[in-house]
Amino acid sequence: MKMRPIHTSIVNSLVASTPFVGPEALERRTGRPIELRLGANESPFGASPLAIAAMRDQALVTHNYGDPEAHELRQALSLQLGVPMASIVLGAGIDELLGLSCRIFLEPNDAVVTTFGSYPTFDYGASACGPVFHRVPYANQAPDLPALLDAVKGTRAKVVYLANPDNPSGAWWTPDEIDEFRQALPYGCVLLLDEAYYEYAAGYLPLDADDPQVIRFRTFSKAHGMAGMRIAYVVAHKDHTDALNKIRYHFGVNSIAQAGALASLSDPAHIAQVVAQTDLGRIELREFMVSMGLKPLPSHTNFLTVDVGSKSRAESILEALLQQGVFIRKPGLPPLDSCIRITIGRPEQRARFAQILTDVLRTL
Amino acid sequence: MKMRPIHTSIVNSLVASTPFVGPEALERRTGRPIELRLGANESPFGASPLAIAAMRDQALVTHNYGDPEAHELRQALSLQLGVPMASIVLGAGIDELLGLSCRIFLEPNDAVVTTFGSYPTFDYGASACGPVFHRVPYANQAPDLPALLDAVKGTRAKVVYLANPDNPSGAWWTPDEIDEFRQALPYGCVLLLDEAYYEYAAGYLPLDADDPQVIRFRTFSKAHGMAGMRIAYVVAHKDHTDALNKIRYHFGVNSIAQAGALASLSDPAHIAQVVAQTDLGRIELREFMVSMGLKPLPSHTNFLTVDVGSKSRAESILEALLQQGVFIRKPGLPPLDSCIRITIGRPEQRARFAQILTDVLRTL
Numbered sequence: 209m210k211m212r213p214i215h216t217s218i219v220n221s222l223v224a225s226t227p228f229v230g231p232e233a234l235e236r237r238t239g240r241p242i243e244l245r246l247g248a249n250e251s252p253f254g255a256s257p258l259a260i261a262a263m264r265d266q267a268l269v270t271h272n273y274g275d276p277e278a279h280e281l282r283q284a285l286s287l288q289l290g291v292p293m294a295s296i297v298l299g300a301g302i303d304e305l306l307g308l309s310c311r312i313f314l315e316p317n318d319a320v321v322t323t324f325g326s327y328p329t330f331d332y333g334a335s336a337c338g339p340v341f342h343r344v345p346y347a348n349q350a351p352d353l354p355a356l357l358d359a360v361k362g363t364r365a366k367v368v369y370l371a372n373p374d375n376p377s378g379a380w381w382t383p384d385e386i387d388e389f390r391q392a393l394p395y396g397c398v399l400l401l402d403e404a405y406y407e408y409a410a411g412y413l414p415l416d417a418d419d420p421q422v423i424r425f426r427t428f429s430k431a432h433g434m435a436g437m438r439i440a441y442v443v444a445h446k447d448h449t450d451a452l453n454k455i456r457y458h459f460g461v462n463s464i465a466q467a468g469a470l471a472s473l474s475d476p477a478h479i480a481q482v483v484a485q486t487d488l489g490r491i492e493l494r495e496f497m498v499s500m501g502l503k504p505l506p507s508h509t510n511f512l513t514v515d516v517g518s519k520s521r522a523e524s525i526l527e528a529l530l531q532q533g534v535f536i537r538k539p540g541l542p543p544l545d546s547c548i549r550i551t552i553g554r555p556e557q558r559a560r561f562a563q564i565l566t567d568v569l570r571t572l
Numbered sequence: 573m574k575m576r577p578i579h580t581s582i583v584n585s586l587v588a589s590t591p592f593v594g595p596e597a598l599e600r601r602t603g604r605p606i607e608l609r610l611g612a613n614e615s616p617f618g619a620s621p622l623a624i625a626a627m628r629d630q631a632l633v634t635h636n637y638g639d640p641e642a643h644e645l646r647q648a649l650s651l652q653l654g655v656p657m658a659s660i661v662l663g664a665g666i667d668e669l670l671g672l673s674c675r676i677f678l679e680p681n682d683a684v685v686t687t688f689g690s691y692p693t694f695d696y697g698a699s700a701c702g703p704v705f706h707r708v709p710y711a712n713q714a715p716d717l718p719a720l721l722d723a724v725k726g727t728r729a730k731v732v733y734l735a736n737p738d739n740p741s742g743a744w745w746t747p748d749e750i751d752e753f754r755q756a757l758p759y760g761c762v763l764l765l766d767e768a769y770y771e772y773a774a775g776y777l778p779l780d781a782d783d784p785q786v787i788r789f790r791t792f793s794k795a796h797g798m799a800g801m802r803i804a805y806v807v808a809h810k811d812h813t814d815a816l817n818k819i820r821y822h823f824g825v826n827s828i829a830q831a832g833a834l835a836s837l838s839d840p841a842h843i844a845q846v847v848a849q850t851d852l853g854r855i856e857l858r859e860f861m862v863s864m865g866l867k868p869l870p871s872h873t874n875f876l877t878v879d880v881g882s883k884s885r886a887e888s889i890l891e892a893l894l895q896q897g898v899f900i901r902k903p904g905l906p907p908l909d910s911c912i913r914i915t916i917g918r919p920e921q922r923a924r925f926a927q928i929l930t931d932v933l934r935t936l
Contacts, residue, residue: 212784213730213762215815219676222818230823232639251635263631263828267624270832271615271797275596300664300802303821311700312583329821336675336819366577398577420576433635436827438664438802451579454586455700457667457693459594462826463800464627468634 218316218338227328231535243533244561246551248435249375249405249511253485253554255433255468256478262471263437266464274463281470282441288473291443295417297452298461300438302404302425305452307333309400309423309442310367312451314339319363323351325376325541327402330369339367346543349505349515350379353389360397368393371402373409376539376549378507386413393421398448400425404440405509407431407483420445428465430510431479432472439465486510489552496562500569511551519545521572528568534561582680582702591692595899607897608925610915612799613739613769613875617849617918619797619832620842626835627801630828638827645834646805652837655807659781661816662825664802666768666789669816671697673764673787673806674731676815678703683727687715689740689905691766694733703731710907713869713879714743717753724761732757735766737773740903740913742871750777757785762812764789768804769873771795771847784809792829794874795843796836803829850874853916860926864933875915883909885936892932898925 214220231242246252254260278298286293299305306329314320316338322330324343331341342363344355351374360368370389373380381389390399390413402425406412415424427440439461442452472478493512497504503515516522522538525548529536538548553561578584595606610616618624642662650657663669670693678684680702686694688707695705706727708719715738724732734753737744745753754763754777766789770776779788791804803825806816836842857876861868867879880886886902889912893900902912917925 212811213677213760215676215811216679219815219818224814224818226640226817226822228640228822230637230640232643233641236643245636248637250637254633254635260631260634263634264628266800267627267631267828267832269618270624270627270800271618272609273594273612273614273793273799276590276592276594277597279596279600300824300826301821304824307821312579313577315580333821396577429637435637436630436634438824438826447576447579450588451583453590454583454588457665457671457697458590458592459667460664460802462664462802462829464631464828465826468631 218336221338222335225332227332234530234535238530240533242535244553244557245535246553246557246561247535247537249430249509249551250435251430251433251482251510252551252557253433253482256472256475258475259432259434259468259472263464263468266467270463272463273459274461274466276458278461278466281466284470284473285441289415289443291415291417294446295443295449296441297444297449297456298439298441299456300460301429302402302427302440303329303333305425305440305442306330306400306402307336308452308456310334310337311455312448313366313398319365320367321356321359321363321365322369323356325539325544326351326369327371327375330402334367346377349544350374350377353381353385357389357392361394365397367398367400369400369402371404373405373508375405375509376513376544378505378509378511378513380409380508383411383413390422397421398423404430407479408486408510409508415443417443417445420447423448428469428472431482432469433482434465434468434472437465437468438462439469486552489555489558493550493552493558500566505547511549513539513544513547513549515547517546522546522548524572525568528572529564532564532568534564582700585702586699589696591696598894598899602894604897606899608917608921609899610917610921610925611899611901613794613873613915614799615794615797615846615874616915616921617797617846620836620839622839623796623798623832623836627828627832630831634827636827637823638825638830640822642825642830645830648834648837649805653779653807655779655781658810659807659813660805661808661813661820662803662805663820664824665793666766666791666804667693667697669789669804669806670694670764670766671700672816672820674698674701675819676812677730677762683729684731685720685723685727685729686733687720689903689908690715690733691735691739694766710741713908714738714741717745717749721753721756725758729761731762731764733764733766735768737769737872739769739873740877740908742869742873742875742877744773744872747775747777754786761785762787768794771843772850772874773872779807781807781809784811787812792833792836795846796833797846798829798832798836801829801832802826803833850916853922857914857916857922864930869911875913877903877908877911877913879911881910886910886912888936889932892936893928896928896932898928
């Protein structure tokens with residue numbers, strides 16, 4: 209028998225999976241267009257008009273590669289964040305940067321600690337390194353910091369993942385709480401601190417590019433309204449940014465995204481307004497959910513996770529909403545699998561959603 | 573002494589390197605703007621007007637993620653190429669897809685065969701897998717297919733890399749020659765066939781998605797004029813696309829690139845015109861180079877590689893051109909290190925380039 213080219217043992221051990229099904233695939237499945245797109249925590253308030261204008265201009269010269277060093281953008285970030293340019297690495301979304309970060313630390317069979325049911329794309333990217341996962345259950349519907357710490361110590365983990373605020377729960381810790389967690393980490397462990405939603409939270413641990421035990425992940429996908437553009441960055445100790453620069457694709461961040469991100473940084477008023485509108489919308493959505501007899505979790509993000517009582521009820525609501533052209537998502541794993549997760553929409557989207565959900569709950 | 577989080581042995585073994593320095597970095601170094609950007613084989617004829625219009629439209633909705641399955645685009649490619657959708661995987665440029673392809677095949681210390689001095693980003697991506705490289709020198713200023721084959725057999729290589737047409741030489745093989753090479757490969761070896769420049773060549777091996785020993789790499793960066801957008805694809809056996817789908821970032825190809833690529837596929841007349849103009853320009857540039865006493869290599873691409881006699885002379889010309897605001901590149905390794913490489917420009921760019929090069933050669 210002929211031998212074919214064979215894949216690596218790690219790739220062979222991976223089960224085919226996709227962390228998220230896109231709304232376009234749902235449209236193809238149902239044959240019905242999505243009317244309300246509230247499932248992926250995209251910003252319904254859009255990108256800054258300055259960013260949109262910059263991106264439309266850049267679209268005229270797509271034939272040129274973008275700057276592989278993203279010099280102007282890193283310079284602007286450096287000034288705004290107060291960290292050296294050398295401690296910033298751009299990537300095509302936090303997903304790519306999480307994957308690269310795993311690849312600089314994880315040998316096969318190294319231990320990784322994360323929360324059971326947290327952002328699945330972290331697990332997805334890490335699994336390509338062939339580590340041993342230790343997944344700590346949620347406690348009180350939020351990641352369990354003491355238990356995560358115990359797991360790190362008990363397994364001599366090289367990497368621990370935490371999102372602050374957390375997705376899909378929406379939970380958030382104060383800077384002091386995060387600092388306490390970080391200070392308790394053993395020296396050999398690095399914290400991958402995913403701050404995709406940090407603009408929506410009430411505060412965050414000050415950046416410290418001299419700390420070799422924390423890598424911070426930030427994105428233009430959420431409050432900046434540029435999810436489709438694939439642009440994010442890490443702030444990390446230079447030892448780690450040097451390592452990331454050894455394996456990242458230097459031309460990987462597209463030129464339009466770079467132009468848009470640079471313009472968006474120059475428009476903090478837009479971000480402030482997005483956050484303010486989101487705060488307003490979250491309060492409104494929370495009150496509506498309570499009025500429907502449902503139990504929203506605390507949220508410091510642009511989404512609200514709501515306990516509807518049981519996994520099967522959550523699944524029924526999800527499917528019934530989809531049949532009405534509403535795209536939301538739900539956490540897949542216990543204890544949050546009795547919840548649905550809704551992105552905070554614009555006022556008219558929230559009104560329409562409330563109307564449709566009311567109808568759905570009446571018929572279920 | 574405190575132990576810091578340590579990097580993997582592979583990452584520690586890598587020397588910090590970037591396959592290419594961008595023209596923006598050269599501008600920052602010289603303090604002078606680049607007037608003629610002819611170093612990165614970007615298409616100076618630009619993207620299709622249809623693609624530009626589609627990208628500008630898509631820039632209005634950057635807050636939404638792109639379709640992770642790139643369904644419409646893969647459907648259009650499938651129809652145009654006559655291969656199943658399942659045999660197509662999109663990525664953020666050939667660079668990313670080469671890296672992913674190495675990662676599905678290469679265990680540490682596996683043998684890889686490539687041409688000494690070929691496209692450096694292949695080596696860059698492969699090196700992150702920790703393989704043993706066997707680099708076969710050019711013969712007659714082109715990759716040496718028989719010697720590559722001998723190296724594959726002698727080292728039991730898992731992966732062999734070949735670009736057709738080749739970069740930086742510009743050399744090209746007929747479909748029959750490539751087929752002969754492929755048929756002679758041992759069963760356990762996969763050919764990564766980089767066809768970034770295939771639109772400019774006189775023909776190519778027919779696509780065969782049933783062949784488990786060849787992965788084809790195509791891009792929108794060259795003839796389609798979308799280098800800045802980061803979008804490319806592979807055509808491969810479903811075993812391999814399944815494996816790639818286990819480790820690729822599903823949301824990694826940005827939404828504007830998807831919209832632009834789809835529109836560009838609907839405008840074959842633009843590509844035909846780009847290729848025709850490039851052919852014309854290459855003939856003109858070749859004649860000019862000969863008239864200057866220089867030796868252009870055969871080229872089936874959108875660039876011309878020209879032997880100027882010695883490495884030091886090539887370097888002097890490169891630097892003198894840069895001081896005049898002209899960005900070109902040169903192959904770094906022998907025997908092509910006595911060459912300079914120039915992207916075929918638009919008529920007015922070619923005229924300006926000829927004028928500046930004439931001056932430079934006079935003063936050197």
